[in-house]
Amino acid sequence: MPVHEPLRDLGRDAASPQRPGLILAFLCVAGFMTFLDVSIVNVALPTIEDELGLSQTTLPYVVTAYGMLLGGFLLLTGRLADAFGRRRMLRTGLVLFALASLGAGIAQNAAMLIGARAVQGLGAAFIATAALSLLTGNFTEGAARNKALGAWGALSGIAAVAGVTLGGLLTDGPGWRWVFFINVPIGLLGALVAPLVVAESRSPERRESFDVAGAVLLTAGLVLLIFTLGRTVDDSDVPLGLVCGGFALSALLLAGFVLTERRAKAPLLPPGVFGRKSLRAANVVAVLLLGTCVTLFFFASLFMQQVLGYSPLRTGLAYVPLAVIVAVGAGVASQLVTKVAAKPLLTAGLALTAAGMFLLWRAPSDAAYLTDLLPAFLISGLGLGLSFVPVQVAAFAGTDEDESGLSAGLINTAQEVGGALGLAVAATYAFRRVAELTAWADGVPARVTSARTDVFHDAFLAGACFATAGLVLTLILMPMSKSSASATASA
Known part of the structure; x- marks a missing residue:
C-alpha cells in the first residue's frame, strides 16, 4: 500500500512515538482488515450464490466491486489524508468500512451486496493510505521504519491467503454473513481508539485543489469496463448494442481521465x-x-x-x-x-x-x-x-x-x-x-x-x-x- 509523502513533509502533532509497538500493532490491524477482505469472501461465494440466487456470471462482481473502488481511489484518498489529516481520514475510512460491512452482511439480493462491497472498497482506500502514511511518519527513517514496513508488507501478503482460510471457518460456522459482520466491531472500535493511540499528522502545505474528477473518471471507466465484460457472458440475452455501447462509454471515460490529468492543477498522475x-x-x-x-x-x-x-x-x-x-x-x-x-x-x-x-x-x-x-x-x-x-x-x-x-x-x-x-x-x-x-x-x-x-x-x-x-x-x-x-x- 502507498507511502504518500516522505518524512520531511509530515506536519505532526506529536514527537516520536512513546509506544511504537502499540502504534504499529494498531495500524497493522487496520491494514490487515482491508487486505483480508480482498479474499475472505471467495470461499463463501458458492453459499452466497445459493442463498441469494446469484448467477455464476454475477459472482465476480462481488469481488471486483471491492477491488475497483479500492484501486481507483487510492491516489486521491492519499492526497486527502495529506491535506485534511491522516488520522481523521483513517477514522473516516474505518467507520465507512464498518457500516458498509454491516450492509453487506444484511444484503438480501445481488444489488445490495455488490453496492455494499463497492462502499467497502472506498472505505478501504481511506484506511490503507492513511494507515501507511501514519506508519511512515511515526517511525524514523532507517532500521525502525524498515522493520515497521516489513511487518506491514508481510501482513498484506499473508492476509490475502489467510482470508480464504478464515472465510471457510466463518461460512461453515456462524454463516457467510459473518464474513462481513466480523468487520463491524473492529472498524468502529478502531475509529474510537485511534485518537488514544496515534497522533494526527498532515502535510504542511495544504493543497488548493484535488483531482476528484480524475479519480471519478478513472474508477467509473474501469468499473464500466468490468461490468460490460460480464454482460458479454450474462445469462440473459443482452443486446449487442448495449455491450458495444458499454465498451465505447468506458473508452470515453478513460480518455476523459487522460485529458483531465493533462489539465489538472494537482493531477493524480503527473506528466512524465x-x-x-x-x-x-x-x-x-x-x-x-x-x-x-x-x-x-x-x-x-x-x-x-x-x-x-x-x-x-x-x-x-x-x-x-x-x-x-x-x-x-x-x-x-x-x-x-x-x-x-x-x-x-x-x-x-x-x-x-x-x-x-x-x-x-x-x-x-x-x-x-x-x-x-x-x-x-x-x-x-x-x-x-x-x-x-x-x-x-x-x-x-x-x-x-x-x-x-x-x-x-x-x-x-x-x-x-x-x-x-x-x-x-x-x-x-x-x-x-x-x-x-x-x-x-x-x-x-x-x-x-x-x-x-x-x-x-x-x-x-x-x-x-x-x-x-x-x-x-x-x-x-x-x-x-x-x-x-x-x-x-x-x-
Whole structure:
C-alpha cells in the first residue's frame, strides 16, 4: 500500500512515538482488515450464490466491486489524508468500512451486496493510505521504519491467503454473513481508539485543489469496463448494442481521465511519471501478477466446492499450505533481493506461478488433494511469494525521495486494479460457454460435473496466460539493475 509523502513533509502533532509497538500493532490491524477482505469472501461465494440466487456470471462482481473502488481511489484518498489529516481520514475510512460491512452482511439480493462491497472498497482506500502514511511518519527513517514496513508488507501478503482460510471457518460456522459482520466491531472500535493511540499528522502545505474528477473518471471507466465484460457472458440475452455501447462509454471515460490529468492543477498522475523503465515494467507486471493471484483464489474456491464437493471449512483448510508457502517465498525473496537484481527473481517467481496454474488447468474432475491440488498450490504459492517482493522493489528502483509516495501509490493501484480486471477477463473467458454446456449437461450429474470442470479449466488457463504474459514482459521490459537498499526499504 502507498507511502504518500516522505518524512520531511509530515506536519505532526506529536514527537516520536512513546509506544511504537502499540502504534504499529494498531495500524497493522487496520491494514490487515482491508487486505483480508480482498479474499475472505471467495470461499463463501458458492453459499452466497445459493442463498441469494446469484448467477455464476454475477459472482465476480462481488469481488471486483471491492477491488475497483479500492484501486481507483487510492491516489486521491492519499492526497486527502495529506491535506485534511491522516488520522481523521483513517477514522473516516474505518467507520465507512464498518457500516458498509454491516450492509453487506444484511444484503438480501445481488444489488445490495455488490453496492455494499463497492462502499467497502472506498472505505478501504481511506484506511490503507492513511494507515501507511501514519506508519511512515511515526517511525524514523532507517532500521525502525524498515522493520515497521516489513511487518506491514508481510501482513498484506499473508492476509490475502489467510482470508480464504478464515472465510471457510466463518461460512461453515456462524454463516457467510459473518464474513462481513466480523468487520463491524473492529472498524468502529478502531475509529474510537485511534485518537488514544496515534497522533494526527498532515502535510504542511495544504493543497488548493484535488483531482476528484480524475479519480471519478478513472474508477467509473474501469468499473464500466468490468461490468460490460460480464454482460458479454450474462445469462440473459443482452443486446449487442448495449455491450458495444458499454465498451465505447468506458473508452470515453478513460480518455476523459487522460485529458483531465493533462489539465489538472494537482493531477493524480503527473506528466512524465512513467519515465523510469523499472516503474513502467513493475506496474504492467503487477497488473498481470495480481490478475493471476485473484483468479487463482476465486476459481479454486469454486472448483473445490462445486466440482470436488468440499465444504467451506475444508476449502479454507486446503489453502493453509498455500498460505505457508507464500510466506516462505516472500521471506526468501526479501533476503535475495538485496543481493541480486529484481529481474531474475521476478522471472523465477512468475515462471513458477505459471507452472502451478497450468497444473490446475489439467486437474481432473475427481482430483485428489495430495496429488493434484497440493503440488499446484505449492508451486504457484512459492511463485507468488517470490514475485510480490521484487515487483515492489522494481517500482522504487531509482526513485527520488520526493517521488516515493507517488511510486507507492501507482504500484498499489496497479495491483488492486489488476486483481479486479484480471478476474473480470478470466471470468468472461471461462463463462462464455455456460449456456452451451448447461444445455449439453441437461441436468445429468456426471455431465454437470464435467461441464463445471471445463469452465474452471478455462479460468485456470486464463490465469496461467496472465502469469506467462507477465514473465515475457519482465524479460522484455524490466531493466537488469541491482536493487538499491533504499528501494528495498521503501517496498
